[in-house]
Amino acid sequence: MILQYSHSIYLPLQPKKKKKKSQMTSRNFPFSLCLSSLLLTIHFFFVTKTLAQVPANETFKIINEGEFGEYITEYDAGYRVIRNEVYDFFAFPFRLCFYNTTPGSFVLGMRAGIPRDEDLMRWVWDANRNRPVKENATLTFGKDGNLVLADVDGSVAWQTNTANKGVTGIQMLPNGNLVLYDKKGKFIWQSFDYPVDTLLAGMSVKQNNKLVSRTSDVDGRDGKYSLVLENSGFNLYINNSGQLVNYNGWSGSGGSFIRFYTAPIDQDPKSAGWELLLETFHDKKSSPSPKPSPSRRSLLQSFPVGSGNALILRKLNYNASISFLRLESDGNVKVFTYFDGVPYLKWSETFAFFSSYYVRECGLPSKCGSFGLCQRGMCVGCPSPSGLLGWTENCQPPKLKPCVERAKVDYYKIDSAEHFLNRESTGNGQGPIKIEACKEKCSKDCRCKGFVYKEDTKKCLLVPVLGTFIRNVNTSTAYIKYNSL
Numbered sequence: 001m002i003l004q005y006s007h008s009i010y011l012p013l014q015p016k017k018k019k020k021k022s023q024m025t026s027r028n029f030p031f032s033l034c035l036s037s038l039l040l041t042i043h044f045f046f047v048t049k050t051l052a053q054v055p056a057n058e059t060f061k062i063i064n065e066g067e068f069g070e071y072i073t074e075y076d077a078g079y080r081v082i083r084n085e086v087y088d089f090f091a092f093p094f095r096l097c098f099y100n101t102t103p104g105s106f107v108l109g110m111r112a113g114i115p116r117d118e119d120l121m122r123w124v125w126d127a128n129r130n131r132p133v134k135e136n137a138t139l140t141f142g143k144d145g146n147l148v149l150a151d152v153d154g155s156v157a158w159q160t161n162t163a164n165k166g167v168t169g170i171q172m173l174p175n176g177n178l179v180l181y182d183k184k185g186k187f188i189w190q191s192f193d194y195p196v197d198t199l200l201a202g203m204s205v206k207q208n209n210k211l212v213s214r215t216s217d218v219d220g221r222d223g224k225y226s227l228v229l230e231n232s233g234f235n236l237y238i239n240n241s242g243q244l245v246n247y248n249g250w251s252g253s254g255g256s257f258i259r260f261y262t263a264p265i266d267q268d269p270k271s272a273g274w275e276l277l278l279e280t281f282h283d284k285k286s287s288p289s290p291k292p293s294p295s296r297r298s299l300l301q302s303f304p305v306g307s308g309n310a311l312i313l314r315k316l317n318y319n320a321s322i323s324f325l326r327l328e329s330d331g332n333v334k335v336f337t338y339f340d341g342v343p344y345l346k347w348s349e350t351f352a353f354f355s356s357y358y359v360r361e362c363g364l365p366s367k368c369g370s371f372g373l374c375q376r377g378m379c380v381g382c383p384s385p386s387g388l389l390g391w392t393e394n395c396q397p398p399k400l401k402p403c404v405e406r407a408k409v410d411y412y413k414i415d416s417a418e419h420f421l422n423r424e425s426t427g428n429g430q431g432p433i434k435i436e437a438c439k440e441k442c443s444k445d446c447r448c449k450g451f452v453y454k455e456d457t458k459k460c461l462l463v464p465v466l467g468t469f470i471r472n473v474n475t476s477t478a479y480i481k482y483n484s485l
């Protein structure tokens with residue numbers, strides 16, 4: 001028999017009205033709760049098998065209704081702040097909101113930034129982006145400890161699945177982690193376990209888990225890019241109509257999880273230097289260490305396309321503790337850092353995977369939209385059977401007729417061009433083979449959209465997806481498949 005213990009258990013760290021800035025960190029939070037739970041354990045020593053509940057005065061039902069906030073947020077979204085008399089779900093600079101980019105279609109999300117900063121506030125976590133809710137949807141935290149987002153018709157759009165698991169409270173932590181905890185302060189559920197497209201500092205991705213981009217600014221549903229932690233590394237994939245194509249990433253030993261975080265360069269309090277880091281953990285049992293250990297700093301030391309094994313680590317000359325890494329809807333990976341020490345424009349882009357300081361921008365498959373030739377970060381041409389035309393956003397690859405056997409295909413050339421799949425780390429295709437054999441292979445393969453042939457090594461790389469071609473040394477030539485008349 002389970003005794004339902006429903007008196008309120010006083011936890012000194014439960015959220016309180018008007019408690020705006022919590023000084024707790026994720027590290028001492030469970031620890032101090034442990035102390036109080038020790039007292040509780042003594043106190044309730046003879047009450048066995050109790051199932052703690054959320055005190056009635058700390059449950060809530062919040063309706064998605066009312067006025068919208070007046071400030072500008074990312075994706076041009078409208079938003080409603082989520083709060084009531086007990087909770088304000090705010091921990092500088094993070095806040096829980098309902099937000100929408102299309103009318104009547106709301107996502108429960110977390111915002112980062114402060115309205116009075118007069119800078120764009122950014123969306124860093126979503127609960128239900130693939131199942132948005134309507135006006136008058138409800139967010140309910142019941143006595144059973146389940147947090148449920150139900151649409152106006154009552155259907156459950158999202159939930160934490162924590163009913164009757166001993167949850168006694170909910171809190172937003174200063175690192176942007178929304179947690180449901182039990183009476184011992186143990187996190188029964190935390191938003192940090194459910195990354196969407198963003199890793200806040202301190203957040204990690206477990207092996208075989210991933211970040212998935214949003215479709216576009218206006219469409220928050222799963223997009224076609226993903227950043228997946230695998231044995232072979234932290235790999236970027238494009239979903240090419242169901243086929244996942246690795247377009248870049250941090251190769252090397254992937255580990256059991258990878259954490260994004262920031263840290264001061266050294267212990268000197270006068271030092272203004274901070275680093276943005278991705279740290280790999282190989283042992284499932286070891287928990288993330290709060291201090292960086294230099295031997296583990298492997299992942300931002302990627303080798304950019306074409307420039308050997310260069311170690312590249314982003315350093316900043318100011319406090320970067322509030323940062324997040326995000327897989328953008330265009331397939332780029334960026335870090336944004338919030339710096340309170342300036343009067344305005346507090347967010348800045350502090351890292352981009354495809355950029356002038358990391359892997360060249362032309363390596364971003366979507367750099368020139370669906371098709372184009374890129375040189376030094378600029379789209380310089382639209383390849384066509386009649387040669388290079390001026391590039392516009394309307395530049396499209398050739399439309400191929402349905403692929404049937406013996407359908408007549410031909411190829412046109414892009415001189416001195418590389419494809420984003422053409423990387424030292426993954427090899428430059430098969431070979432040496434003759435160009436005619438390479439062409440033959442592509443013609444027989446319905447998924448092949450073209451190929452890149454390296455004249456010097458005679459290597460042949462068939463490509464299943466087009467996009468941005470990179471103008472480079474004149475030793476490789478791209479051939480684009482098309483239906484000749």
Ligand SMILES: *[C@@H]1O[C@H](CO)[C@@H](O)[C@H](O)[C@H]1NC(C)=O
Nearest residue numbers: 008010015016055057058086
């Ligand atoms: C809820 O009630 C209990 C006692 O009944 C009290 O200790 C606690 O502070 C209350 N919570 C809030 C948020 O007011």
Ligand SMILES: *[C@@H]1O[C@H](CO)[C@@H](O)[C@H](O)[C@H]1NC(C)=O
Nearest residue numbers: 064065104134135136137152
């Ligand atoms: C939301 O609920 C309120 C109160 O019941 C109602 O007046 C309003 O029309 C509803 N809004 C929508 C869009 O259904």
Ligand SMILES: *[C@@H]1O[C@H](CO)[C@@H](O)[C@H](O)[C@H]1NC(C)=O
Nearest residue numbers: 224226239240241242243244
């Ligand atoms: C890839 O996209 C297709 C739709 O084109 C979708 O059905 C599929 O689930 C996606 N796969 C992954 C792994 O994202």
Ligand SMILES: *[C@@H]1O[C@H](CO)[C@@H](O)[C@H](O)[C@H]1NC(C)=O
Nearest residue numbers: 264269318319320321322340
């Ligand atoms: C960096 O900024 C954070 C957040 O504003 C603050 O808590 C922390 O004390 C700062 N660290 C240093 C070394 O200044």
Ligand SMILES: *[C@@H]1O[C@H](CO)[C@@H](O)[C@H](O)[C@H]1NC(C)=O
Nearest residue numbers: 416455456472473474475476
């Ligand atoms: C490019 O081609 C020209 C003419 O064929 C040749 O002189 C030059 O060395 C080539 N450049 C490279 C980098 O291979």
